[in-house]
Amino acid sequence: MQKTTLIGMAASGSDSLYTLRHRPASEKLLDTSFRNLVGFLALMVAIILIGIFIVVGSKASEAIGAFGLNFIVSPVWDPVRDTYGAFTAIYGTLLTSVLALVLAVPLGVGTAIFLTEDFISPRIRLVISNMVELLAAIPSVVLGLWAIFVLEPFARPILQLIHQLFGWIPFFSTNPSGPGVMYAVLILTIMLLPIITAISRDSLNQVPQDLRQAAYGVGATRWTAIFMVMIPAAISGIVGGIMLALGRAMGETMAVTLIIGNQTSFNISWFAPGNTIASLIANQFGEAGELQMSALMYAALVLMIITFLVNVLAQWIVRRLALKYE
Amino acid sequence: MTHASFTAKGDLLYKPQLLRNRGNRLLTGIAGAFALIAVIPLIAVILFVLVKGFSFLRPAMFFELPPVPGQDMGGGIGNAFVGTLIVTGLSCLFAIPVGVGGGIYLSEYGGGNPFSEFIRFGTNVLAGVPSIIAGVFIYGLIVSSRILFGSTFSAVAGGLALAVLMLPTIIKTTDEGLKLVPQELRWGALGVGASKFVTTIRVVVPSAIAPIATGVVLGIARSAGETAPLIFTAFFSPYWPDGLFEPMATMSVMIFNYAQMPYEAQVQLAWAASFVLVVMILAMNLLARWISSFAQR
Numbered sequence: 323m324q325k326t327t328l329i330g331m332a333a334s335g336s337d338s339l340y341t342l343r344h345r346p347a348s349e350k351l352l353d354t355s356f357r358n359l360v361g362f363l364a365l366m367v368a369i370i371l372i373g374i375f376i377v378v379g380s381k382a383s384e385a386i387g388a389f390g391l392n393f394i395v396s397p398v399w400d401p402v403r404d405t406y407g408a409f410t411a412i413y414g415t416l417l418t419s420v421l422a423l424v425l426a427v428p429l430g431v432g433t434a435i436f437l438t439e440d441f442i443s444p445r446i447r448l449v450i451s452n453m454v455e456l457l458a459a460i461p462s463v464v465l466g467l468w469a470i471f472v473l474e475p476f477a478r479p480i481l482q483l484i485h486q487l488f489g490w491i492p493f494f495s496t497n498p499s500g501p502g503v504m505y506a507v508l509i510l511t512i513m514l515l516p517i518i519t520a521i522s523r524d525s526l527n528q529v530p531q532d533l534r535q536a537a538y539g540v541g542a543t544r545w546t547a548i549f550m551v552m553i554p555a556a557i558s559g560i561v562g563g564i565m566l567a568l569g570r571a572m573g574e575t576m577a578v579t580l581i582i583g584n585q586t587s588f589n590i591s592w593f594a595p596g597n598t599i600a601s602l603i604a605n606q607f608g609e610a611g612e613l614q615m616s617a618l619m620y621a622a623l624v625l626m627i628i629t630f631l632v633n634v635l636a637q638w639i640v641r642r643l644a645l646k647y648e
Numbered sequence: 649m650t651h652a653s654f655t656a657k658g659d660l661l662y663k664p665q666l667l668r669n670r671g672n673r674l675l676t677g678i679a680g681a682f683a684l685i686a687v688i689p690l691i692a693v694i695l696f697v698l699v700k701g702f703s704f705l706r707p708a709m710f711f712e713l714p715p716v717p718g719q720d721m722g723g724g725i726g727n728a729f730v731g732t733l734i735v736t737g738l739s740c741l742f743a744i745p746v747g748v749g750g751g752i753y754l755s756e757y758g759g760g761n762p763f764s765e766f767i768r769f770g771t772n773v774l775a776g777v778p779s780i781i782a783g784v785f786i787y788g789l790i791v792s793s794r795i796l797f798g799s800t801f802s803a804v805a806g807g808l809a810l811a812v813l814m815l816p817t818i819i820k821t822t823d824e825g826l827k828l829v830p831q832e833l834r835w836g837a838l839g840v841g842a843s844k845f846v847t848t849i850r851v852v853v854p855s856a857i858a859p860i861a862t863g864v865v866l867g868i869a870r871s872a873g874e875t876a877p878l879i880f881t882a883f884f885s886p887y888w889p890d891g892l893f894e895p896m897a898t899m900s901v902m903i904f905n906y907a908q909m910p911y912e913a914q915v916q917l918a919w920a921a922s923f924v925l926v927v928m929i930l931a932m933n934l935l936a937r938w939i940s941s942f943a944q945r
Contacts, residue, residue, distance in 0.1 A: 349843050356845045357757055363749030364758070367770045367819065370812055374781060377788040432682030441676060450687060457690040459933050461873025463900050464697055464922045467907045471915075472696050512689045519686065543668050545675045566776070573778020575876035576900075580907055600780045600876070607787075607880050622784045626777070633776035637769070 378626060382619035384612075393620055399586040399602075401610075406617035408599065408624060410588045415598040415625065418503060418578065419571035422510035427564055429511075430518030434560075435548060437519070438526040451523065458516035466580030469509040474501065474581065477508060481593055496591035501583035503596040509577045514567040521566065525559025526552060558643035565636030569629045575600040599625040694926075701923025704916040714886055714902070715913055723913065725921045727888050728902040731803070732925070734889060735882050735898050736872045738807025743814040743871075744864055750815075751822025751860070756848050768823070775816035782812040783877035791881060803889065803896040806882025810874060814867035821863020825856040862940040869932035873925055875900035899925045 385393065389406060396407025433454070437447050481498040488494045498504070529552055537547035553560070583595020584605045597605070599621045610618055663669065712724025750767070758764025786809040791800050829852050837847040853860070875898075883895040884905060899921040906914035906921075 345843070349845075353843050353845045356848070357753075360749045360753035360757065363746045364753040364764070364767045364819075366746050367750060367767050367774060367815065370815070371770050371774055371777075373789070374777065374785045377785050378781070381788045381792075429682045429686050432679045433686040436679040436683040439679075441680065450683065453687060453690055453694075456930060456933070457693065459869060459873075459929050460693060460697070460926060461875065461900060461929065463873070463875040463903045463907075464926055465693065467903055467918055467922055468693050468696055470907055472692065512693070515686050515689075543672050545672050546668075569776045569778075573776075573780065575778070575780040576904055580904070600778060603780055603784065604876060604879060607784075619784065619788070622781055626781050629776055629778055629781075630773060633773055636776075637772055 374626065375623075378619055378623050382616055382623045385616035385620040388613065389617070389620070393617070394624065397588040401606075401614050404611070404613050406614065406620075408602070408617070408621045410586060411597050411599045411602045411621060412624060413588070414503065414582070414596045415572050415600070415628070417592075417596075418506050418510055418582075418598055419568055421507040421592075422514055422571050423564065423568055425507070425511040426514040426518055426567065430515050430567075431522050431560060433515070433519045434522035434526055435552075437523050438552075439544070439548070451520075454516045454519050457512070458520065461576075462513065462574060463576040463580070465509055465513060466577035469505060469577060469581040470501075473508060474505055477505060485593060492590045493592045496589070496594040498593040501581050501595055502593050503582060504592050506578045506582040506596075506598070507592070509581055510571050510574060513574060513577065514571055517567045517570060518563050521563025522556070522560045525556040525563070528559070529555040558640050561643060562636050562640035565632055565639060569632045569636065572598075572632065573600060573625065573629050575604050579604045697919075697922050697926050701919045701921075701926070704920040705923055706920075709917075709920060713888065714897075714906075714917055716886075717909055717911055717914055723917065725899060725902060725917055725924065727885065728897040728899045728921060729924065731882070731885075731889055731896040732872060732898045732900070734892070735803050735806045735810065735878070735896060736868060738804060738892070739810035739814055739871050740864075740868060742808055742811035743818055743867065746811075747815050747818025747864075747867070748822050748860060750819045751826060752848060752853065754819070754823040755826035756844075756852065771816045771819050774812070775820070777812075778876075779813055779874050780876035782809045783880055785809070785812065786877070787880045797893055801881065801883035801895040802893045803882055804892050806878045806896065806898070809877035809881045810871040813874060813877060814871045817867040817870060818860075818863050821866070822856075822860050825859025825863070826852060828859065829856050858939055858942040862936045865932055865936040865939060869929045869936065872932070873900055873929050875904050879904065 385406065389396070393407055394412060395409055396405075397409040398405055398407045399410065400406070433450075436442075437451055478498055481502075481504055485494050485497050489497075496502070533551050533555055534547055537551040542550065578598055579601040582597055582601050584597050584601055585595035586597060586602070589596060603618050603622055603625075606614065607618060664673075706724075709724035709726065710729055711726050712722070713727055714725065715723035750771075754764050754767060758767070786805050790805045790808065791802075794800060833851055833855060834847055837851040838844070842850070878898055878901050882898055882901070884901050885895045885897045887897075889896050903918045903921050903925070906918040909915065
């Protein structure tokens with residue numbers, strides 16, 4: 323196409339070099355159709371997102387009609403009498419993700435600080451960083467397999483000790499035997515660590531060195547500088563990473579399903595089997611009856627809305643707290 | 649005089665017994681301990697999966713079908729291995745054109761208009777959608793409605809579910825990779841008379857090919873290990889794949905099913921499949937790093 327225009331220009335004489343070249347209709351057509359094509363492909367994102375809400379919502383409509391908002395607060399999940407309430411699963415989802423965050427945030431942010439300060443040689447720091455990122459790549463079903471055969475036998479004596487010492491606290495009132503909520507929390511912690519560590523490390527690395535040097539210059543110690551200058555400057559990224567991890571924890575399915583025990587009745591104890599919305603869906607979808615299927619879709623809709631809110635909140639926090647440096 | 653009064657107040661030597669210095673050492677120790685605790689499970693996971701998985705792995709496993717549960721030992725993961733390649737390949741087929749095209753729109757045509765900002769927001773939301781929701785969505789859209797030639801569980805449905813998960817990664821990396829292309833390159837191409845289409849396809853995209861390829865490989869690595877979207881789309885089959893509109897075994901679903909079985913043969917196959925899956929995914933992550941090293945020219 324370019325070649326022919328060049329030949330055309332040469333043939334029509336040197337004057338044409340200074341006249342405006344009119345774009346042929348075919349070129350314009352190609353341009354606009356390509357623009358429309360990629361625009362449509364971009365639109366696919368919106369179509370899929372809205373499609374998810376419509377498909378899941380319409381499949382859930384029967385259960386929404388049958389149970390209404392009572393679905394969220396009722397702990398009864400009874401396929402025999404065809405009565406469904408998702409309170410146990412919603413509580414399990416929130417409990418496991420919050421407990422996992424409580425464990426993973428100090429560990430992850432602490433590791434990130436350790437990796438951005440000059441405590442150890444840059445070479446070892448790079449090795450640790452790379453290894454943490456490799457952990458993020460391990461599929462969750464493999465972590466679930468590992469949790470069943472390695473983590474559970476290893477952690478059980480520790481949980482039993484906690485039960486013997488603090489069994490009077492309702493949360494620890496069950497003697498751990500077999501799968502349970504606490505193992506799910508532990509495996510979620512392991513899954514969240516790389517996310518929180520990597521994002522916190524990147525945001526701490528992006529804080530200008532001038533800020534740290536200025537803090538040292540006015541007499542701050544290393545940890546005063548970290549707590550009063552570095553972390554506040556990187557807080558938007560760190561909080562964003564934590565919210566991202568929260569969203570990931572609430573939607574995590576395979577590892578949790580394999581180790582949580584999939585018990586649909588409510589139990590206050592953290593050492594007893596329980597379930598989450600995601601594990602409820604994964605576990606019951608196969609043999610669900612009609613109304614049960616609709617109830618599972620309703621639960622999926624609830625999960626979708628919770629994670630949607632968390633993600634939107636995360637994006638808002640990141641924009642709101644972001645400090646800009648020249 | 650000022651110099652004398654300054655030294656009279658105290659020297660500038662480090663005093664380890666000061667409270668703040670003790671506090672500093674304590675906090676440094678805590679941070680170091682946290683880093684250690686964070687690294688231990690990582691080493692434990694990788695070590696167990698690689699050592700235990702490898703000990704159960706036999707080369708013949710890639711050519712054999714899994715055994716009947718509870719009956720005999722041996723057997724292999726051949727159908728699941730092939731199935732993972734097919735389903736992941738299908739998901740690439742769906743996600744790469746849409747993702748790269750959408751990324752081109754956001755970077756080259758969108759500018760800052762409200763539509764492209766909305767799509768960027770939507771991409772972030774889609775990236776946060778739990779993987780099981782993608783499975784439920786495709787189940788409701790395709791599997792239960794039998795829209796694809798009357799088939800229910802199928803490899804195509806599994807590929808579509810994985811594509812939903814890959815899409816945000818590919819769009820984001822394409823968008824960000826294209827944004828890094830110097831504006832002068834576009835002006836230069838447009839200046840010598842190239843149309844916008846030719847500029848984009850022949851100049852802009854080729855110079856951002858390394859970040860785009862990195863994003864694609866990372867997207868594949870993420871989706872190859874996903875299980876939740878597959879358990880009610882591609883489902884499982886103990887036989888060799890016999891068509892794209894039939895249920896198909898994948899390694900991730902095989903691990904999930906066999907991990908819960910009380911039989912030693914199935915558990916061993918689950919470990920062997922984990923080994924193969926983890927090695928594949930780690931190799932793809934290394935490949936992504938290798939490709940992205942070209943981007944830092």
